[in-house]
Amino acid sequence: MLDILIVDDNARFRDMLKTLLQSAFPLSQVSTAAEGSAALLRIAKMPPDVIIMDIRMPGKNGLVLTGEIKQRNENIVIIVLTNLDTPEYRQAALAKGADFFLSKESAKAEDIQELVGTIIAKRQKR
Numbered sequence: 001m002l003d004i005l006i007v008d009d010n011a012r013f014r015d016m017l018k019t020l021l022q023s024a025f026p027l028s029q030v031s032t033a034a035e036g037s038a039a040l041l042r043i044a045k046m047p048p049d050v051i052i053m054d055i056r057m058p059g060k061n062g063l064v065l066t067g068e069i070k071q072r073n074e075n076i077v078i079i080v081l082t083n084l085d086t087p088e089y090r091q092a093a094l095a096k097g098a099d100f101f102l103s104k105e106s107a108k109a110e111d112i113q114e115l116v117g118t119i120i121a122k123r124q125k126r
Contacts, residue, residue, distance in 0.1 A: 001027040002120055005048040007039040007065070008032075008081075009057040013104075017052065017081075017112070024113045025120065036060035040068070047073050050119055052112075055082040055089060063089075063096050070097030077119055081107065 004021055008014045014032045021030045031048070033039040036059045039051070051069065055062040066078050080093040085103035093101050100115060
């Protein structure tokens with residue numbers, strides 16, 4: 001189905017989100033990266049269909065990464081999922097090319113599953 005990459009420096013959150021997505025979408029490949037350099041290496045080897053990315057991480061932040069990734073491959077769907085839920089960060093993420101912006105504080109597991117399910121449905125119609 002989909003190849004999903006989770007990029008977040010919080011190991012516990014990464015593992016929880018990976019488990020959530022694997023259980024909801026068992027035919028999808030879900031991998032993780034703890035920071036930007038590892039994510040870029042993974043993307044260079046095999047570009048995922050979807051990236052779920054935090055903003056605040058060591059090294060390159062998620063906004064810089066979003067811009068770099070979208071310049072190289074605009075077809076990758078990027079979901080920014082962050083605690084930094086302000087209008088300024090939302091606008092910056094969308095300006096860098098993020099397709100969606102979700103708050104870790106307010107987004108429920110069902111919201112994330114529904115969004116990924118919608119992306120899968122759109123991909124299958126192609």
